[in-house]
Amino acid sequence: MENIILNQLSYPILTYTVFLPVAGALLLLFMRNAGLIRVTTLLTTVATFVISLPLLTNFDKTTYKMQFVERHEWIPSWGINYFIGIDGISVLFIFLTTMLSVLSVLVSWKAIENKAKEFHTAVLALEAGMLGVFVALDFFLFYIFWEAMLIPMFLLIGVWGGPQRVYAAIKFFLYTLVGSVLMLVGIVVLYFTAGGTLDILTLSSLQYPLQLQFWLFLAFFAAFAVKVPMFPFHTWLPDAHTEAPTAGSVILAGVLLKMGAYGFLRFSMPMFPDATRMFVKPIFILSVIGIIYGALVCLAQKDLKRLIAYSSVSHMGFVTLGIFALNAQGVEGGILQMVNHGIVTGALFLMIGMIYERTHTRVIADYGGFATVVPWYAGLFIILTFASIGLPGTNGFIGEFLILFGAFKAQKLYGVLAATGVILGAGYMLWLYQKVFWQTPDPDYGPSGRHPVRDLDLREVVTLAPLIILIFWIGFYPNVLLSYMHASVEHLLQDVNMSAYAGKETLIAQLKEIF
């Protein structure tokens, strides 16, 4: 086929990347000692990160084609292949996933005392599942990874979570499953429509009747909108985030939420371009509601983790807004914002986890004056605060600006409305910072108090440092990431804007066509 480039390297790099964590997890089965388990897991994740790096360095930025492709027959009678590869959209998420996995192992070093072996097995299985989702180019393979990733996450929340963990875990699982099952129906329909192939690239290159596109878009939308999560499918998120252990929250915010938007980019847009253009307006409305709604709810939160969770709703609203602006700036901004959100919100959850280990409270009102108690912690936290607000010089600005630019270009009104989210964002983050770090501290937490809180130690600084560096790196030189996307995004937009139904641009006219 002409739109793939077979693996440029001499070894199957993607297979190694995806299955190394599985191998590590199998290795853990033979271990008893918790320390050994931690070291093995850390080494596995680090090794995965290291072997995934050639993907970035050897990546051909000039082409939109799938690269590092591996293809083998798997179940030939059903037309199922082991078919994996990456392009400019997925390569960044591989990087994000392997990096955040290392950090989430590091942050769990002391926090997980109970069932350490099972915990680390789950983390590794989760990493493999997430990587698989981003590389799969066959729907069967994709769906297996998509669902496989749910189980370890379910366990992470349900076993190592907070007091409400079971409720949160089941809610998370069912919510996601309902969406996924609808997607499965969509996949089956696609399989039969296309005459028995599950090859994602082939399926993307076909044209489907508008009516079919409409229903299939909705089926896929169900799965992805829950994952993003878009308003009003977001209520699993605060519970899952709040109850999950730190590592779970980090991976959830950093990678799992990206799956939805990634799905839009990889499946919905190229396969159902006409339906995509039809749904721009509803999705814009939902995104803007999500942005403002998420921010307003943040203003009323009393719990640190819940606040950050709701801020994710707001930030992911920006992502969908950008993606469905259907222009280069919007889509690239959306992708960049996904990476940014992974970095910034991931780091925020890391930091909240660190302080929670010390104070055992997540209630904002219990804090105050912590800039005096833990100055280095406060210093790093303010960087994250402003990256989250989207201050120029941090990565958040680049993403938000490109998204607002794209949205404004597409539909002025929604661009303007979304920009109000930037004001509210400053409102709740600064309010949080003031409550937690400024004013006078509770003497209990001071060095001579009853519960002295110590500042960051070396392990924690090492955990946070890569993310802080990335914040500024992307902020001052975003082309380091943007350059990967250009070719793929351009190709994607060509696909979407190539209209088979030109002239029936209004929603009403198209709906008449369908019904």
Added chain:
Amino acid sequence: MLKYTLIPLLPLLSFIINILFGRNFIKDKAHWIAVPAVAGSFILAVSAFMDVTAGNVVNINIYDWIVSGDFHVSIGFLIDQLTSIMLIVVTSISTLIFIYSIGYMHGDGGYYRFFAYLSLFVFSMLMLVMANNFLLLYFGWEAVGLCSYFLIGFWFHKKSAADAGKKAFIVNRFGDFGFGLGVILIFLTYGSIDYVQVFSNAGSVVGQTINILGTDYDLITVICLLLFCGAVGKSAQLPLHVWLPDAMEGPTPVSALIHAATMVTAGVFMVARCNPLFNLSHTAMNTVAIVGGLTAIFAATIGLVQNDIKRVIAYSTVSQLGYMFLALGVGAYSAGIFHLYTHAYFKALLFLGSGSVIHALHDEQNMQKMGGLKKYMPITYAVFIIATLSITGIPGLAGFFSKDEILYRAYLGGDTGKFLWLLGTVAALLTSFYSWRLIFLTFHGKFRGTHEQEHHLHESPKVITVPLMFLAVGAIFAGYVGIPPLLMEHGDRIGEFLAPVLGHPHSEGSHAEEMMVMAGSVLVALGGWFIAYRMYIKSPELPKKVGEMFKPVYNLLFNKYYVDELYSKTLVQPVIKASDKVVLGFIDIKIIEGIVNGVPALIGAFSRKFRQVQTGHLSNYGLAMALGALAIIGYMIFMK
């Protein structure tokens, strides 16, 4: 090129070193890094200024910042006449204030932090003035806001300081919201956000309209007004002025540097920078002028009755910024920049002088508890007098030249111009009054503080007074670069210097008119002094009587026209309440969670009913099976 890059880079280095190593290693030696860095910037800025006067306008791109689709923006510097003047103002005043801070902040626990933030501020401000495109301007714009946030909240253990920092940032965000949209609209209109390209194509879209919610508006007007939104926020104009007085919670050097001399003038700088756009929109120009004029008089009236020494000066700053916008709005851009430049010196001097007073009185800021400081602090008193003479526009000092220029240009500005001139002149009268009131309350009469304080009264150390003297020199002589043609042929050197960027003023008037305006402004300056003298020296019981007589007016002014209360009641409280009660409490918890938990609950309820079919008795199952078999057999026999 390296030279220009180093101008902002030196303070940035100072910031990085101080913030990383200040806490554990540098501690109270922070100024050893910060002062040389900013002084180095000053020297480089002077050299850049020399280059520009020699005719070398520099426009360099350093590297590509953001590239996405057809959107392209670089990190790059434009150093022209306007920038070079701003560079001189920013770096010279920064250097003096850094030195002053060595004395003022001595012994503070966050000494290293203070110099780190201050260095970061200088870096940001330099990026702001040196940018060669709108997005980099926006970068500097937000970054100075960030530093302002840190520095206002420098003493963060005080709730008032923490609140003020947050308020400043969020109020500014309202302005930046418009500014950001303006930048986007500029790109969509001109296909570029580089100054040079935008300004050279500025005229190409005259007459185009933009549709907003069904109504067509003039495109350029919309762009200009959006940009002006940003200026209103940053330069504390009506109706976003509320953050600046509160910003006085920061240490006094911060008030002098950020909230008087440099950052708050960024809006003026930006509008002047965008003059090719503003010139094309009559509506936008009028808006700028009227907002400026109204702010000038609005803030001056509040300044009349305040008792906190720093707040009086803060309102004076808001008022003077209004003057600058007034000048920009009537097309006298160079007059606006000229006033920006002279104002930087005398206002920094006023703030630092008040800092010297506050320092001597151990953090007392209420003027009602001062008085008679003249004999204890002669140098401070002298510089205060110089600054006041300058700000009130007494001939021969810096303020006179720039203020006179503004009033004269306003006077020539047609019908609205006359009105604006009137506003400006009345504001000048008020300015003169409250400035002298400040002097009389602080330095004259008898000391009204505690004995303890009186015992410790002393002149400030040299590290504080020497920068004051330097600034005083500036406050006297800075104006001589812009002598009106009436007094000296080719005296308006700054106007001519800036003409390549800002153009020439649109209107010319007669000598007689100029004389009249000048005489008028001198007259009101003296008038203000006279009234203040009558009220505070001759008969000190008079202010109270006047206050009693006009009780409602006094209360209105004393409470700053209740603007803060208005915003709190109509905007802040409703949003917070709505987010808690309506959005979270009702929509999220009741409706969405209701549906999410309601559907499973419904299924559960149904199942609980339905499961009673399962009796558990074997014979029931058997009977059902038998009946089923019978039904099937019956169907096969009778229906087939």
Added chain:
Amino acid sequence: MVPLSWYIVLSAIVFSIGVFGFLARRNLIIVFMSLELMLNSVNISLAAFSHYLQSMRGQILVFFIITVAAAEAAIGLAILIAFYRNNPTIKVDEINLLKG
């Protein structure tokens, strides 16, 4: 020669007795025996048809059923005994573990 219909009627009668016993009796052992009756009624008709059609298939099926019935009875009685140890009753209407 006994006609086929007689066998079928016999089979139907035995089956009906089995069904009645299965539904109406309360003793689990008797329920089991009713079950056997039903199976054997089927056997009767299978054998009859086998003879009538002169084909061995029916008789082969009979042997299958006998085997399965034996196995079923063995497992059923084993379960019954196991159940009786925990819950000393063999009355069907007192056993309702599957009640929803």
